[in-house]
Amino acid sequence: MYKQNFPENLKYSYIYIIVFLDLVGISLIIPVLGTHLRSIGASHFQVALLSSTYSALQFLSGTFIGALSDKYGRKNILLLTLSICALAYFVLGIIKSFVLIAVVRLIQGCVKHTQLLCKILINDIVPPEQQTAAYGCMNGFAALSFIIGPIVGGHLMEKNEGFYILACCTAIVFLLNVLVIWLTVPNTLVILNPKTLNKNIKNSSPFNDLLEVDWKECWPAFSLKMLGAASMFAYYNSVSLAIKEKFSLSPSEAGYTGAIQGFTGGITGFSAGSIEHLFMFKNPFSKCYYSFFLLGTGFCTLALSPTVTIFTLALIPITISSTLLRGYNNEILYEISSVDHRGLIAGAGASVTAISRFISPLLCGLTMDIFGSSSGFILSAIFAFAGAFLSKMLSKKSKND
Structure with missing residues (x-):
């Protein structure tokens, strides 16, 4: 079970706001990232390789980030990972080297799991009979974000230093999301089964948890x-x-x-x-x-x-x-x-x-x-x-x- 301390009237609508802001920020910049990389001299192969490597790091880090949220709380991991991503997007707008951009993107690939953590939050706090509707609302807000983000991003990209402006806007959206998380997400603590409590204290590493599933x-x-x-x-x-x-x-x-x-x-x-x-x-x-x-x-x-x-x-x-x-x-x-x-x-x-x-x-x-x-x-x-x-x-x- 989870202990929850948040106003009843808020319920879980804040999760939809987090999802919406996260994907608005992503959809602002990702559709034009390839074009920007090409403009600084990257080849098609380099752009594709960076995208595939990002996905590979998402594969490697997803389980670990989820396990960390079990140990330290969804809110704490969300705050940490989104803060890192906000800084990373600001840096993307400054640097012009493909190698440095690749390093920043790979760091993001290791920590960017906002949607994953929001899905876990829904399962934490929403009654089972209401979860389908909750996931639907989450997907609805996600879909709406992809109407807004690419349109705004396309117009901003056409301005002088368009990618720098986009990167700064994305960083601001992520920081706004950090503020939303800080103010609204409850500090949920896992109450372990008493039969397994002693074992979990002795084996507190997320890697040990892999063997228990x-x-x-x-x-x-x-x-x-x-x-x-x-x-x-x-x-x-x-x-x-x-x-x-x-x-x-x-x-x-x-x-x-x-x-x-x-x-x-x-x-x-x-x-x-x-x-x-x-x-x-x-x-x-x-x-x-x-x-x-x-x-x-x-x-x-x-x-x-x-x-x-x-x-x-x-x-x-x-x-x-x-x-x-x-x-x-x-x-x-x-x-x-x-x-x-x-x-x-x-x-x-x-x-x-x-x-x-x-x-x-x-x-x-x-x-x-x-x-x-x-x-x-x-x-x-x-x-x-x-x-x-x-x-x-x-x-x-x-x-x-």
């Missing part, structure tokens, strides 16, 4: 999380090029498709609690099955769409299903996690996502070189239908249990 129980949630992330990252890696090559859209026209996704994701996230009641079953694996199937169907439609109108409409079921999947997968993940190791298991789940983020772009790039730009959507559909198949098998197994 029954990882065999985690593989269904981790597998579904990896397949869902793989399908979406393959999509993200191919959509811009596919739109340009298939429909010859300008960057501003292509931006409207992103706005539609953000708007749809926002509506879906805020409506997740209501959508939950439409299901005639409570098994989260069954809900994942239908969501994965809808996701795969949407990707197939993208690959085969003859007009930009059909292409844009296909983004709606993709956004709806991917938003719901994140909530359902978190529901499965936290059902199997004990209070003592909740952050550790959530961190491991984030590391699984980082694996997909590292591998999917490479597979997608190879597929698109061989079969064309639309084949990236087919790869996404394969991952999604694999997730649907696995969800169906796990649903039958859980019913038998």
Whole structure:
């Protein structure tokens, strides 16, 4: 159990504010980071390598950051990691060396786990029957941030010293988030089971906790999380090029498709609690099955769409299903996690996502070189239908249990 000391009227709305500010800051600068790196002489390979290395460090550090939050509290780790990121973004705006920028980005890759820690906070404080709605609201605010951030960032980037201005703005947003966390996030303390208290005192290192988790129980949630992330990252890696090559859209026209996704994701996230009641079953694996199937169907439609109108409409079921999947997968993940190791298991789940983020772009790039730009959507559909198949098998197994 967790001790909580925060005003009842605040509830957990502050988590959504933290998520929103975090992703607004990210979406301000990340979409133009590659362009900035190219402007200072970095090659395409160097830009891609830095992105992949960042993902690899997210994989390595996710479990450790989650475990640290179990030991020292979510609030303390959030304050520490976001403060480091705020300083790092300010430094990014000053330095012009690719090597130094790479060092700063790799430091960020080790500590930037705000979304992970916010998901753990939801599981800490929200009653189980309300968690789907809470995750939906979190995803809704996340989607809205990606409508605002890229638009503002694009305009700022066009000014003189645009990247420096963007880096400073991002740092300010992160510092504002630090203030929000300081004022609103409760100091949650894990109360360990008395039977394991003495053992945890003797073995207080997060690394020792790795041996105490029954990882065999985690593989269904981790597998579904990896397949869902793989399908979406393959999509993200191919959509811009596919739109340009298939429909010859300008960057501003292509931006409207992103706005539609953000708007749809926002509506879906805020409506997740209501959508939950439409299901005639409570098994989260069954809900994942239908969501994965809808996701795969949407990707197939993208690959085969003859007009930009059909292409844009296909983004709606993709956004709806991917938003719901994140909530359902978190529901499965936290059902199997004990209070003592909740952050550790959530961190491991984030590391699984980082694996997909590292591998999917490479597979997608190879597929698109061989079969064309639309084949990236087919790869996404394969991952999604694999997730649907696995969800169906796990649903039958859980019913038998």
